[in-house]
Amino acid sequence: MKRTYALWGTLLLLSGAAVAGSLYTGAGDLGDESLRATFLRLRALRTAAGFGAGACLAVAGVLVQALFRNPLAGPSIVGATAGATLGGQLALLGGQGLIAAGVAARLAPEMLVPIGAIAGALFALSALLLIVRGSNDPTHVLLAGFLLSSLFLSIGAFALSLAQDTWELGRAVLSFTLGGVSGRGPGHVAIVATALSAGLAAAMLWAPSLDVLLSGDDEASTLGVDVATTRRWGIVWTAVLSGGAVAVAGNVAFVGLIVPHAIRPFAGVMHRRLLPAVAVAGGLFVVTCDVATRLISVKANMPLGVITGLIGAPLFLLLLRRSQLLGESHG
Amino acid sequence: MADALTLRNLRVLRGSHVCVHDVSWTVEAGTVAAVLGPNGAGKSTLLRGIVGLLPAQGSAQVLGRDVATMSRRERARRVAWLPQESALRTAMPVRDVVAAGLFARRSALGGLTENDAGGVDEAMRAVDVASLSTRPFTQLSGGERRRVLLARALATGAELLLLDEPTAALDLAHALRFFDTIRELTRLGRTVVCVLHDLNDALRFSDLAIVLHHGRQVSSGRTRDALTDDVIRSAWGVSQSPDAAARFDLLESAR
Amino acid sequence: MKRADLLNGAGLLATLVAIVFAVSAVTGSAGSPRQSASAPSQYDADSSPQSAITDATGHPVDIGERRRVVAASTTAADILVTIYERDRLVGVPSASASHRTRAHLVAGLPTFEALSDLERIISLQPDLVVTNGHAAERDIARLRERGIDVFDLGPMAGAEAWLGDVTELARLLDVEERAVAVVDEFNAAMRPRDQTNMRALYIGVYGQSLYGGATGTSYHDVLIAAGLHDAAADAGYSDWPEYNAEEVLTMQPDLVVTADGMGRALCAHPGLHLLAACQTQRVIELPSELLHDPGIGMPDAARALRNRLQTHNTD
Known part of the structure; x- marks a missing residue:
């Protein structure tokens, strides 16, 4: 109990600091009274988008690690991340044409990419469920997810090469691919907040099943868990969470893999305690990395996904070493 | 006494391959029953077939209700299964592992009620793991793990316990204590079916037995009646050595 | 174990050395005919500096x-x-x-x-x-x-x-x-004419990315040729910067030039509705083939921009 208070106290304190830092850091000058409110609003939106995306990815990470009892699983393994990324890329490619043709006249132009990403995630999810239909073997899911991801990545690379015809479009597609939360608006925050609340609520509802599922399919099944249904819905919610994250923040690497590992030693492995803590920690991690992108370079924007990867990979190795020393393995 | 488990022409399949052929067996409530046979006889497969982990034909009834007609949660409340080795590789605290036994008794939203918590404590006390309550499962010894898993099976409150080699990882003292525990359980009206390797253990601690060989039922009945010299010779392929005979005699006289 | 380490380590080292040798050998042999083929011209170049660029x-x-x-x-x-x-x-x-x-x-x-x-x-x-x-x-x-x-x-x-x-x-x-x-x-x-005091900014809008063109780009030169000040160059930007909304708001351009179809996306970008150019509808869209032409099309782009400015001013 004491440990729980300490964890939440630390998380909330650090999150407060990260949010404050995020509001304080930026290219605009807060001394300019006429623009101060605007700058703060922009930074608040960006912070909310980053926090939501980080939380989504971290919760999705916990889901897949439990569903596949694989500590190396990240949300990307079910293919939804790659699908959402491809959807966003295609929306960027086709978006200019759609806007010019007035097809998207009723739609806020800034919503084209998120909508493309969500469509991509849903497409990836449907394809995955169609491929593994009827099979209860996690290996099939992992293989199908891997194949779909590879396919989407190849098509995405082709889209990127097509975009090179227009130099700015090529930059934009690449920038989306590498992740970032600059210039996000209320629409983006609404998307990620919806995905997060739905995904987190669903994950909390499935939490007891996920706990039992850590003992493997057979034991969980005899203890009363509907393994196939749990896994199917777990995959769906993972897709919703990671699709929502990609829709507002592009492809942000490593969050879903590392945050659950970093939090388990403090929150434990039981999902009702783990999930909320992981959500806050994921948000905290991405907001901190986003502040870092703003501090490192004001002009040549450092992609968020690169920073999360640069910080995430060494941190992951550190955690891995630590857990080896403790002789523990976190499923 | 009512029958806790009734098998009629039960066949268990792995894919399209029939691994256990037409087993018919009755286990009375409140008894300890042993499933015996050499390696590969289909003992574990039989338990998996009963509990629904493998497809089965024929019928398996628990307290007069066909297992196949039960819902997943109902089956979990009536039949507990303890595997040879748990797939749990997570540093989950022992108490949470045991509490997983209550899964089928909880609503989707519900946490543990006080009543439930009492059941968990009781199960942990019964197999002497109460002192391990906060220890991570992954840091336990093999014997401790088995006892924790047995506590989980007890916590389900199931009338029928299917235990797959429950004493395999236990030292002599804990094994004896374990048999005391299950004897105690049967007095409380539960029924225990366990796969055993050691025929001495079976003779000493079980009331009933079934002997399987190549997936077929060789004999069944009261343990002493089921384990005749002929059965041992045909199933295990050994003729009783004088030494083994002496051990049997010793056990007989000890009863 | 020790021996395996040694053997594999030596093998690895040998492989690396072999790669270095192979690369230098191949590039060396590929380089020599090239050099011999161009040797006369280099010789010429030495004797007469005007014969090669x-x-x-x-x-x-x-x-x-x-x-x-x-x-x-x-x-x-x-x-x-x-x-x-x-x-x-x-x-x-x-x-x-x-x-x-x-x-x-x-x-x-x-x-x-x-x-x-x-x-x-x-x-x-x-x-x-x-x-x-x-x-x-x-x-x-x-x-x-x-x-x-x-x-x-x-x-x-x-x-x-x-x-x-x-x-x-x-x-x-x-x-x-x-x-x-x-x-x-x-x-x-490209000579500036009808010089105005308006500070203009080129912005390309792609999804949530905002791209500019400052000193050393055709976008800058087109703005200057149309008689405008380049707000990005004044703010110290050069080449093709990526902006965020805060930077654009800080520059507060009187006018924004963008490619056709992007004006709506620009003013819908979070925060940019506050831009004076968006509020006074001074966002000029030019055909992208003119705007993005880094060479011979620049005068046409400048001409088109001048025309648009005139119609804007007479409005």
């Missing part, structure tokens, strides 16, 4: 007329059809052939996708390939190995760089006098 990659290319020239970039194609005989042009990029306003200038010429389409380019049997900055060095090296002259104009960086390209290419092909008229005409068209 060093291109953007630092490679000397002989001055002289050519019979079969391939333009490997749209800019190169634009310059070549202006200053050289069209029948000596034997290949252009497909982007030139599909250009909305200048396709007719290269109609009927063989096309290819990019310089990386080496086989196609070699099959055109050129004696000179002219390219622009972004080409990969290995593609250029493959062409030079085959004895084909490759002249790299370097990156496109606004009007001055483009005029330099024109002059240099004319010198290379020994038709210097033809460049003079082109340069004069271009300079006249």
Whole structure:
């Protein structure tokens, strides 16, 4: 109990600091009274988008690690991340044409990419469920997810090469691919907040099943868990969470893999305690990395996904070493 | 006494391959029953077939209700299964592992009620793991793990316990204590079916037995009646050595 | 264990050394015929500095007329059809052939996708390939190995760089006098007139990304040629910066120039509805083919921008 208070106290304190830092850091000058409110609003939106995306990815990470009892699983393994990324890329490619043709006249132009990403995630999810239909073997899911991801990545690379015809479009597609939360608006925050609340609520509802599922399919099944249904819905919610994250923040690497590992030693492995803590920690991690992108370079924007990867990979190795020393393995 | 488990022409399949052929067996409530046979006889497969982990034909009834007609949660409340080795590789605290036994008794939203918590404590006390309550499962010894898993099976409150080699990882003292525990359980009206390797253990601690060989039922009945010299010779392929005979005699006289 | 470490370590080391040797051997042998092939010209270059021009990659290319020239970039194609005989042009990029306003200038010429389409380019049997900055060095090296002259104009960086390209290419092909008229005409068209005090900003909007063009880009030169101040250059930006909304708001341009269809997305970008240009509807959309043209199209873009400014001012 004491440990729980300490964890939440630390998380909330650090999150407060990260949010404050995020509001304080930026290219605009807060001394300019006429623009101060605007700058703060922009930074608040960006912070909310980053926090939501980080939380989504971290919760999705916990889901897949439990569903596949694989500590190396990240949300990307079910293919939804790659699908959402491809959807966003295609929306960027086709978006200019759609806007010019007035097809998207009723739609806020800034919503084209998120909508493309969500469509991509849903497409990836449907394809995955169609491929593994009827099979209860996690290996099939992992293989199908891997194949779909590879396919989407190849098509995405082709889209990127097509975009090179227009130099700015090529930059934009690449920038989306590498992740970032600059210039996000209320629409983006609404998307990620919806995905997060739905995904987190669903994950909390499935939490007891996920706990039992850590003992493997057979034991969980005899203890009363509907393994196939749990896994199917777990995959769906993972897709919703990671699709929502990609829709507002592009492809942000490593969050879903590392945050659950970093939090388990403090929150434990039981999902009702783990999930909320992981959500806050994921948000905290991405907001901190986003502040870092703003501090490192004001002009040549450092992609968020690169920073999360640069910080995430060494941190992951550190955690891995630590857990080896403790002789523990976190499923 | 009512029958806790009734098998009629039960066949268990792995894919399209029939691994256990037409087993018919009755286990009375409140008894300890042993499933015996050499390696590969289909003992574990039989338990998996009963509990629904493998497809089965024929019928398996628990307290007069066909297992196949039960819902997943109902089956979990009536039949507990303890595997040879748990797939749990997570540093989950022992108490949470045991509490997983209550899964089928909880609503989707519900946490543990006080009543439930009492059941968990009781199960942990019964197999002497109460002192391990906060220890991570992954840091336990093999014997401790088995006892924790047995506590989980007890916590389900199931009338029928299917235990797959429950004493395999236990030292002599804990094994004896374990048999005391299950004897105690049967007095409380539960029924225990366990796969055993050691025929001495079976003779000493079980009331009933079934002997399987190549997936077929060789004999069944009261343990002493089921384990005749002929059965041992045909199933295990050994003729009783004088030494083994002496051990049997010793056990007989000890009863 | 120890022995396995030693064996594998030695093997690894040997492999690395072998790779270094193999690479140096191959590049060395590939380099020598190239050097021997161009040896006379280098000799000439030493005796008479005027006989070769060093291109953007630092490679000397002989001055002289050519019979079969391939333009490997749209800019190169634009310059070549202006200053050289069209029948000596034997290949252009497909982007030139599909250009909305200048396709007719290269109609009927063989096309290819990019310089990386080496086989196609070699099959055109050129004696000179002219390219622009972004080409990969290995593609250029493959062409030079085959004895084909490759002249790299370097990156496109606004009007001055483009005029330099024109002059240099004319010198290379020994038709210097033809460049003079082109340069004069271009300079006249780009001379600022109807000077205003308005501070303008070029912004391209792609999803949530905002891209600019400041000092050293054609966007900057077009704004200046239209009689505007470039707010980005005034704020110290150069080349092609990526902006966020805060930076754009800080510059507070009176006017924003963007490509057609992007005005709505610009003002819908979070925060930018507060931009004076968005509130007073001073967002001018130009046809993207004009706006994004880094070379010969700049005067047309400037002219179009001037016209739009006039209609805006008379509104």
